[in-house]
């Protein structure tokens with residue numbers, strides 16, 4: 533159902549973003565892949581997205597920098613008007629507030645929050661003109677509830693939930709039920725098995741195995757005691773792109789095994 537559509541997925545050389553790029557491509561979209569990595573990592577990510585039969589191309593940019601975001605968007609828009617924007621690039625640094633380096637705060641806010649402001653500002657007007665558009669921001673349970681030792685991360689994720697609600701309201705009446713409208717939503721995952729959380733798994737091992745670390749993390753917060761897989765998150769993103777999701781907007785949808793019910 534995404535044939536003829538172009539999607540930009542930031543942070544799609546790894547983890548959740550890569551699974552989203554693969555799933556959108558499998559649904560027919562041509563996908564602009566973005567993210568850091570060695571040339572080999574980028575080539576292998578691109579090959580896995582293109583393996584679905586859809587077109588895929590990598591667009592490099594350090595999204596902490598507004599000027600690079602502008603250049604990235606110009607290049608992608610020259611390739612195809614962006615119908616689906618997924619802001620997934622994100623970083624994390626766990627430390628008590630008093631010990632958070634100021635540079636980590638700046639980097640986390642720039643990438644996890646400000647980059648989404650810039651990409652949305654430059655793509656939503658075009659989506660409204662064409663009557664169809666989907667913005668899906670990968671926030672986190674930490675956009676809904678806090679945890680210790682994650683001051684910049686939690687601030688960035690609460691921020692992106694608020695930013696998304698404002699954008700959703702401003703574009704709520706764009707398009708029609710037939711064209712699909714323009715929606716802006718956040719997906720709020722709990723623990724997902726990706727390289728991002730590996731340091732936290734290791735920190736919870738307490739001298740035991742990696743599995744012990746995983747169990748300790750889950751027991752602390754996620755009642756299902758199961759991690760999500762990146763492709764679980766991706767399937768929710770693909771559903772949000774469907775025409776019949778036209779009235780799901782301004783939502784922050786948890787996929788968290790019950791974490792935020794407590």
Ligand code: NAD
Nearest residue numbers: 543545546547548567568594595621622672723724726728
């Ligand atoms: P990951 O580390 O596997 O992937 C992060 C991606 O962002 C990579 O493609 C990386 O190259 C890219 N990136 C990093 N710095 C960048 C920069 N300066 N410019 C451009 N791209 C950059 O992590 P992940 O777990 O897949 O996380 C993806 C998103 O999901 C993040 O926003 C994260 O906060 C969110 N999230 C993850 C979890 C989890 O448990 N893994 C839970 C909730 C939310």
